[in-house]
Amino acid sequence: MRLGTDAAPVGVAERLRTLRKHSGLTQTDLAGERFSKEYVSQIELGKTRPSAEAIEYLAQQLEVDPLFLETGVSSDERSRVEATLSRGEALIEDKKYAEAVEEYVKARALVTDDVVLELELRALSGEAWARMQTGELKPAMELLTQARDLAERPRFSDLDRADVLFRMGVCRYKLTSLQTAISLFTEALALTKKSDLPCDRLRADIYRWRSRCYRRQRDWEAAREDVELALELAEGVGDPREIANTYFQASLIAERNGHWVLARSYAERAKNEYERLADKVNYGRLLNNLGAFNFMLGKPEEAERLLKDAFxxxxxxxxxxxxxxxxxxxxxxxxxxxxxxxxxxxxxxxxxxxxxxxxxxxxxxxxxxxxxxxxxxxxxxxxxxxxxxxxxxxxxxxxxxxxxxxxxxxxxxxxxxxxxxxxxxxxxxxxxxxxxxxxx
Structure with missing residues (x-):
């Protein structure tokens, strides 16, 4: 992790001073032949932010983990937090949201005031997403507000901020604040365009969810345009799940426009992808939609069969x-x-x-x-x-x-x-x- 070049974080300054005194070293001893005593003094006073190379050298002099000197968290502690976050992310992928919340709560308990901020952002955003899926929208929004404030720090990228805004947009959509959700999605898209980092998957998600807002507002043309952009990005990334999710949304828009045969075709393509992915949850949702399409096409018996299967x-x-x-x-x-x-x-x-x-x-x-x-x-x-x-x-x-x-x-x-x-x-x-x- 790279630090900036301005004032040192208070935590680094305090840790350096405490560790130096505990080791029985003077500032001159710690500086050695690499740095001056004045440089060490400036770091301890919080007036200078050490470079990554300086952190590495000072940690070696003090015989401590460089990550601990920089963040207050040892490599082992960070690994425990990362493992807990990874379990939470895997549970979200499996749509086991209540269990995911439990893992994120554990992760946030492991996050101390001095922990690496990237892990704290992952914990806040991940727990918020899991809570959204269980209907806990207001607690999710509170977590995302904290995440947005954290992501505004200079160490985070525009892509980090875009991801938080995207999640806030989804939460606002679920709270039926559609215009606010659209504004958040639009702001998130603007940030992704500023970023040099690869983000087509995130952009596809943003377009797909903004399309849902337009669909709810019955702005079918805007909904169609966004879902087409989402599909183009998803196919470019080559992610079967993104492609399936986007075909799912495209089927709903086609249905609302009265193109029921096209809607059923899109839904069938999404269903086939979900079957290949063994995604039972979304497969069941597609059966529900296919049931509705068949009913509109004058096939009530087929509709009833599909809906019972979905149930x-x-x-x-x-x-x-x-x-x-x-x-x-x-x-x-x-x-x-x-x-x-x-x-x-x-x-x-x-x-x-x-x-x-x-x-x-x-x-x-x-x-x-x-x-x-x-x-x-x-x-x-x-x-x-x-x-x-x-x-x-x-x-x-x-x-x-x-x-x-x-x-x-x-x-x-x-x-x-x-x-x-x-x-x-x-x-x-x-x-x-x-x-x-x-x-x-």
């Missing part, structure tokens, strides 16, 4: 959220094929699995909407009204006028069923007004 895979991987998405999709299929009793049962099950998680408000709203419509189909009008209003509130929180208009149309249908024609007309008009601002 099974989610249970096999202990992923309750993905299980909720699959059972929620199945509820919609059953509702729209004339089986509202099953639609009600499965929508309630989806809501139980989701448990009110703030990063799943879109799916919570969808399940509430299906439940409300299922109850409407069964003439349980008061209960239907309760759940349709709940769906509208959920969609308000994710700033999605398209989703909210669907809830308003459902409430209009309920009012019409109750013979309240004026209320129905008002709700339909309100839904139409919301859709005026939606990009199709």
């Amino acid at each position: 099974r895979v989610a249970l096999d991987t202990d992923n309750e959220i993905d299980a909720a998405y699959a059972i929620g999709s199945l509820a919609k299929v059953h509702l729209e094929t004339g089986r509202p009793e099953q639609g009600e049962e499965q929508a309630r099950k989806a809501l139980d699995l989701l448990g009110g998680r703030e990063d799943c408000l879109d799916e919570i709203g969808n399940a509430q909407l299906v439940l409300g419509r299922s109850l409407l189909a069964r003439e349980r009008l008061a209960e239907s009204d309760e759940w349709l209003r709940a769906a509208e509130r959920s969609f308000e929180q994710i700033e999605s006028p398209g989703h909210r208009s669907a809830a308003l149309v459902a409430r209009g249908d309920l009012a019409a069923r109750e013979g309240k024609d004026a209320d129905a007309a008002r709700l339909y008009r309100k839904a139409a007004e919301l859709l005026q601002d939606v990009r199709f």
Whole structure:
């Protein structure tokens, strides 16, 4: 690790002075023939920052580990922290997020005030990412705020700062602060363009997640442009997982644009990559999407089979959220094929699995909407009204006028069923007004 050339960190100054006195050496003794007494004195006073070569020489004179003199952490201690961080990163790769959090907590406990700052940044960013995946968004944001402050130090690169901003953008997306997320992603991209370090994988991730923001805002053209850039970068890197993730996003955009055959083609390509990678979690998610595509293409039986498979895979991987998405999709299929009793049962099950998680408000709203419509189909009008209003509130929180208009149309249908024609007309008009601002 290379230090700068200005004032010495307080820790280095104090350690050098303490170690010299403990060894019974004077400043002249420590300087030897290599340096002057005044140079050693300036370091101990914190007025001069020693070069890497000076650290190496002084550590040799003191018979200590150079890394310990520089950072206060021995090579063995650093190795323990790095091993713990590596375990956390491997667990994230395996999507075992709760276990990853435990490893990062251990790593941060090993990080002392004098530890190498690069390890502290890895610990903060890694733990934040793992907590995001378990729905702990506010604690994750607090960790990332600390990471951003740390990354502003001169020793870190623009690429380090871009990575932290990218993670903050993902967290803001999950908190449904879409415009803030887009700004963070755009700032991160600007930093990657300033960096001389290879960063195509990070850039692909940033474009892919910014595309998700545009998709949520129904800016389909911007979403398509970003996902195409992400795919180009992912293919250039040759990373099968990045390619699969990007095809997954491309399939969702094609679906929203009504290109269902193309969407299914993209989803099939992503599914094949996930199968080769033995990535059961994302494979299950693709089955869910393929189920939705087949339903839109008029193949309800094939859709039901795929959604049941997606639910099974989610249970096999202990992923309750993905299980909720699959059972929620199945509820919609059953509702729209004339089986509202099953639609009600499965929508309630989806809501139980989701448990009110703030990063799943879109799916919570969808399940509430299906439940409300299922109850409407069964003439349980008061209960239907309760759940349709709940769906509208959920969609308000994710700033999605398209989703909210669907809830308003459902409430209009309920009012019409109750013979309240004026209320129905008002709700339909309100839904139409919301859709005026939606990009199709």
